[in-house]
Amino acid sequence: MFKIKVISVGKTKEAWLKEALDAYSQRLKATVSMEWVLLKNVQQLNDAVKKEPFYICLDPNGKAYSSEGFSTFLFQQLIAQGARLTFVIGGPEGIPQEIIRKASFLLSFSQMTFTHQMIRLLLLEQLYRAIEIHKGTAYHK
């Protein structure tokens, strides 16, 4: 069982987004145990991230992968990090520069900006897709 932690700011607001995240968490649960650390503000985000020895920031200036490339990257990192990984998604004001600077890796899902809320869904969908690609199922075709 892999453990993936997501640290971000703000509760999940919209009902549809909660439903979508639940649906993907359900699909992931045979392989991944998800932990959501949703904080109140940037100060709390700073404090929480300081305790992480290794974390990946989702940032538009990070490295862009295809879904296949992300799958390879994800499993390399999961193996290197003992089956645990932490992702950091910014809040409404993005990610503080200090957190970006100390990140183990910057990952870009798109050159476009999406709401930090919607990025949660994009991350879950890509985690699920990455696992299906790794397994060799037809989901990603």
Place this chain on the structure above:
Amino acid sequence: MFKIKVISVGKTKEAWLKEALDAYSQRLKATVSMEWVLLKNVQQLNDAVKKEPFYICLDPNGKAYSSEGFSTFLFQQLIAQGARLTFVIGGPEGIPQEIIRKASFLLSFSQMTFTHQMIRLLLLEQLYRAIEIHKGTAYHK
């Protein structure tokens, strides 16, 4: 009022996605009238697209913009095309090569692959964001 048509294959399946699309359509409705042409299969997609003199395909190999770049592109195209635009999103099997080849423009939202269903939401969110950027509001900050 701008008119934006989206041509794709397959009804919107998940309840959460319907809710999300409704929420963004609602936000867009002061500026954009959305028309969804959701077809049953690739043959119908081919037939529908043939009638379009100008259409933009969402394709991972297309041009990638930042949200600001997409906003500029969108308004240039809306002006050039008389306030009407058509986007084509592939079905589960992607977009047929013939449709890609004849496209007026190929646009990429991400090097990653997302479900063709979820792309509907990404498109609406970026349309809304593009309009807010154009208006100069704080939404996209």
